[in-house]
Amino acid sequence: MTTAPGRRSSTFTRLLRHGFTDASAAERLLDGPALAPVRSHPVLLDALGATADPDLALRGLVRLAEAQPDGPQELLSTLVTAKPLRDRLLGVLGASEALADHLARHPLDWRALVTYEAADLHPGVADFERDLADAGDPVSLRVAYRRCLLSIAARDVCGTTDVAQAAAELADLATATLRAALGLAGAAAPEDAARCRLAVIAMGKCGGHELNYVSDVDVIFVAEAADGAGEHDALQAATRLASHMMRICSETTVEGTIWPVDANLRPEGRNGPLVRTLSSHVAYYQRWAKTWEFQALLKARPVAGDPELGAAYVDALAPLVWQAAERDNFVTDVQEMRRRVVDNIPRAHLDRELKLGPGGLRDVEFAVQLLQLVHGRSDGTLRSGTTLSALASLAAGGYVGRSDAAQLDAAYRFLRTMEHRIQLHRLRRTHLVPEAEEDLRRLGRSLGLRADPVAELNREWKRHASVVRRLHEKLFYRPLLDAVAQLAPGEIRLSPEAAGQRLEALGYADPAAALRHLEALASGVSRKAAIQRTLLPVLLGWFADSADPDAGLLGFRKVSDALGTTPWYLRLLRDEGAAAENLARVLSAGRLAPDLLLRAPEAVAILGAPEGLEPRGRDHLEPEVLAAVGRADTPEQAVAAARGVRRRELFRTAAADIVASYGTEEAPAHPDAGALVDQVGRAVTDLNAATIAGALRAAVRAEWGDTLPTRFAVIGMGRFGGREQGYGSDADVLFVHEPRDGVGEEEAARAANRVVAEMRRLLQLPTTDPPLPIDADLRPEGRSGPLVRTLKSYEAYYRRWSLGWESQALLRAAPMAGDPDLGRRFIELADRLRYPAKGLDEAAVREIRRLKARMENERLPRGADPTLHTKLGRGGLSDVEWTVQLLQLRHAHEVPGLRTTRTREALAAARDAGLIGEQDARILDEAWVLASRVRNGVMLVRGRAGDTFPADARELAAVGRYLGYGPGHAGEMVDDYRRTTRRARAVVEQLFYGA
Incomplete structure (x- = not known):
């Protein structure tokens, strides 16, 4: 392979293509x-390239070949002809x-991987x-233990067994090893073996049939005296x-160690006797055991020693396990124990802790065990020590949603596989995700992630961890079901006092x-x-995640009372997870x-439809409103119909805003606050425009x-014309008319004024819906x-008498209802005033500044904190809008992008034109956006408009949750x-006031 540079280059390239990272070293080894007999065999590189770490595999193969006592011929010939062996x-x-180290020390142990019989796929304890x-x-x-471990690992990495089967095989191997070790101990002291009956009870992952490679x-231990012994x-x-x-x-020898045997879960832990009688165990658990000790007993399983004594131990303690949930503060104790585990993780390891950290394996196990302890009292199908089996039973019994269970199952399998692969590398007990690039690459490839192993691994790991954390938080509240409901007639699970304590804790x-x-x-x-x-x-968990759980539960009862007999309602909530x-x-x-x-509970259906939380535009709303008005018999009925559409669509908009702001288990909170403000502004404006049209x-x-x-x-002005309305905004308007052909000025004026009066009357009729002030x-x-006024009257007035503030007000003018051609011509008139051909002279600028300063001094409510008033306060809406509008009045004649009624669009156009710096525009x-969000939040929380933060602590907290601030x-x-807003005011002082 080294005879020609070209050939070497070709081999080098092939090695890189097969996943080798050190192709030069791999060439030398080949x-x-x-490996002389097989160096040119095509299947070798393909098989090496399919491994988690081709470089590591090649080094290990060379060591193994060199260690063969009779030469490597048998190994290598079998390797290239037998695919099962090659893959394993x-x-x-x-x-x-x-x-690989073990095989180098025991070079003939590779033969344990040759067989490929059906019975070899899933060996049990007897095997x-x-x-x-x-x-x-x-x-x-x-040595024998490592040989068995080799076979398990081979089946695992080749996918012959899945992670649950591999974990079960590891537990079975541990069982066989405990039995062998106990046999060796008994053979070394036969007189001791004759004096007692000793049973070994496996706990933890071994007891649960879900052991790790290194754990x-x-x-x-439980013992009784043999016949004739004291x-x-x-x-x-x-x-x-x-x-x-x-x-x-546990001891380390030249062959390493098997694994530590830990008896610290026994009564009194390290301070208690290593071995007790059965009666002593029972007495301890009846009188002294803590909640966590019963949780640990979920996985108790006799594995070695006297089988009858082991079975008697489990039978005696099982009833106590299934009564544990009735203890005072049971849920609190379990939750507190989980929090302590997380708190004790070193901060430097928290983000890499696969087992104990948030979103780790322990979150799944704690949630499943908590549900088992609560519901397993009356449902024997839940009494499994194996996490995934118990999770499947919980789903089958309806205690966990099928979707939640499937997601937890998938996440747990992925995280356990990660843990297995990490431990398998050096057979060390660790639960930390490695940091080195090469380790992450090997780990990702071992999981089948080949395109970009490191990036894909991190993405999948974080995704599954997020799912686990979310569902852990959700499922930890499920035991409250037993605190309040009768699962069987006449059977109350908890006293009202205990249930109340748990609700209070939430x-x-x-x-x-x-x-x-x-x-x-x-x-x-x-x-x-x-x-x-x-x-x-x-639902209780989701309510508890809010600033006002009581209000959430009360609202749910009211909606359920109103819709409880409607067949689709509960089915919607049960079957449509998002709803x-x-x-x-x-x-x-x-x-x-x-x-x-x-006011209209059937609108809950909006929450379940895929498109239900997408606000509708004016092109959909106005035809619906006008059609409803057309079907009404009286003006009052007509406006009631229009209000009904407005109520439903206002709910849709508010619900979409809340869900996006809070986030859900399926989607995180919306990261773009500006997009949410724009969405609400468009939706509310379109809805109000359609209502006014109706x-x-x-x-x-x-x-x-x-x-x-x-x-x-009807011409929209202010935030209405800018399509920037909030939930509590007034609709600022101008009314314009133009007599039809053949109609006199006086008749037209009377008709126009009567229409305005009737519109205002209808929109002001008493109602429980949010008002729409005109x-x-x-x-x-x-x-x-x-x-x-007529269009001509507006034109004459603006030509002769209009003031600077009126031109500024027209910056937001936009047609909203009525005759579209008349609305368009009014806007053409407004354009001449709001976009003056030569901009503003200095006198006009000084006048605008003077008006703004006067407004600040006179209009801020008495006693209001100027640093917290969203509209008129320092750096608030007025400051930003007047600054942007001054830029529009001065430069819109030369910058077309400034000719918009929307504040953020105009600000972006000014930035793009170089009229304001990037950082100042962002500030x-x-x-x-923040001031607008606060106003929307206040309206959502209080049900009435407000320009400052609520004084009530619970309402303030609710606004905080809407804005993304936790409890x-x-x-x-x-x-x-x-x-x-302080930073914004500094920009306003510079740009608006010229400071």
Whole structure:
């Protein structure tokens, strides 16, 4: 292979293509004498390239070939002719440096991988016992153990077994090894073996039939005196046997160690006796055991020693395990234990901790075990010590949603496979994801990620960890179901006091009222109650994640009372995963959305449809409103129909905003606050425009039928014209008309004024829906001027009398309802004023600045904090909008991008034109978006508009949650608002006031 440079180059390229990272070293190894018989065989490179680490596999193969006592011919010929052996052996060599070391020390052990019989695929305890039977001392036991481990690893890395089967085989191998070690201990002290009956109970992952490659094997010892022996002597003999057995497995020799045997889960831990009698065990668990000790007993399984005594131990303690959930503070204890585990992880390891960290394996195990302990009291199908089997049973029994269970199952398998591959490399006990690039590459390739192993591994790991963390948090609340509902007639699981304590711990301010709601929803044997019992634990967790869990639960009861007999309602929540969570988020986010929903509960269907949370545009809304108005018999009925559409669509918009702001289990919180503000602004503006169009149609039909004597248009101003309205915004408008041919000026004016009066009357009729105030104070001459003018009157006024502020106000003018041609011609008129051909002179600029300063001094409400008022305060909406509008008035004649009614669009155009720096534009935009979000949040939370943060602590916290601040961070939200608006004010001082 080294005879010609060209050939060497070709080989080098092939090696790189097959995944080698050190192709030069690989070439040298392939050219060496060890692999001479097969160096040119095409299957070798293909097989090496299929391994997790081709370089590691090649080095291991060379070492193994060189170590063959009779030469490498048998090994190599079998390797190239037998694909099963090739895949297994090279797969192990590419994944495990430690097993490569073992093969180099015991070069004929590769023959254990040759067989490929059906019985070889899933060996059990008896098979492993046969493989260990010839081990007559601790050293030979270690060698035989590693040989068995080699076979398990080979099946694992080749995909012959999945991760659950591999974990079960590892547990079976551990069982056989414990039995062999106990046999060696008994053979060394036959007199001790004769004095006692000793049983070894596996705990933890060994007991659960889900062991790792390298893990402590947790055990508990129970003993009784043999016939004719005294109890004291029997316990001493059993202790010596147990201690010797532990040393055989745990001590390090020239062949390494097997694994540590850990007996610290026994009663009293390290301070208690190593061996106890059965009666002593039972007495301890009846009187002294803590909650976690019963949780540990879920996985107890007799594995070695006296089988009858082992079975008696499990039978005696099982009833105590399934009563543990009735203990005081049970859920709190379990949750606190999980938090302590996370708190004790070194901060430097937290992000790499695969087992104990947030989103790790322990999160799955704790959630599953908690559900088992609660529901397993009455459902024996849940009493499995194996996590994935228990999870499947929980799903089959309806205690966990099928989708949730499938996601947890997939995540747990992925994380366990990661853990197995990490440990397999050097057979070291670790749960930390490595940091070195080469280790991450090998790990990713071992999981089948080949395109970009490191990036794909990190992406998949984080995705699965996120799923685990989310579902762990969700499932940890499920035991509340038993706190409030009767699972069987007459059977109450917890006292009201205990249930109330748990609800209070979750943040419910009135647990007694919460209990009443839950009992009303979930008691009984009807199908409705059964479905509610499935839904409520999850909903309770989502409610608890909000600032006002009580309001969320109360709203859910009201909606359920209103729709409970509707067949589709509970089915929607049960079967459409997003609908239930969306409903929980909406009901617990404040008053506005629940009030809208309770006026028309059937709107809950919006939360389940895939497109349900996409606000509808004006082109869809206006035809629907006008059609509803057309079907009404009276103007009042017509405007009620228009309001009904507005109520439903306002709920849709608010729900979409809340869900995007809070995030859901399927999608994180929306990262772009500006996009959310724009979405709400467009949606609310379009909705109000459609509603006003409906009121206009109703007013016209009441007296004139389909045709008004004068053309009529409604012009949006302010945030209405800018399509930037919030939930509590007024609709600033101008009314313009133009007499039709043959209609006199006076008749047209009377008709126009009657239409305006009727529109305002209809829109002001008493209703429980959010009001839509019409404000025409931006018209010429303000409140002193006529409500409606002809287009010619507007033109004459603006030509002769208009002031600077009126041109500025027209920057937001846009047609919103009525005659489209008249609206277009009004905008053409407005363009001449708002985009002056030569910009503004300095006198006009000074006048705008003077008006702004006067407004700041006079219009800020008395007692309001100027640093927190979103509209008129420092760096708030007014500051940003006046700054942007001044730029428009001065430069829109030469910068077409500035000719927009929208603040953010104009700001971006000014930045692109170089009129404002990138950083200054970003600061102003951030402040405007934040102030708008605060106003929207206040309206959502309080159900009424407000320009400053709520004084009530719970309402303030709810606004904080809407803005993305977690519990206890409302103060941080206020500080961030002050900081953001302070920076914006500094930009305003420079750009607007010329400081």
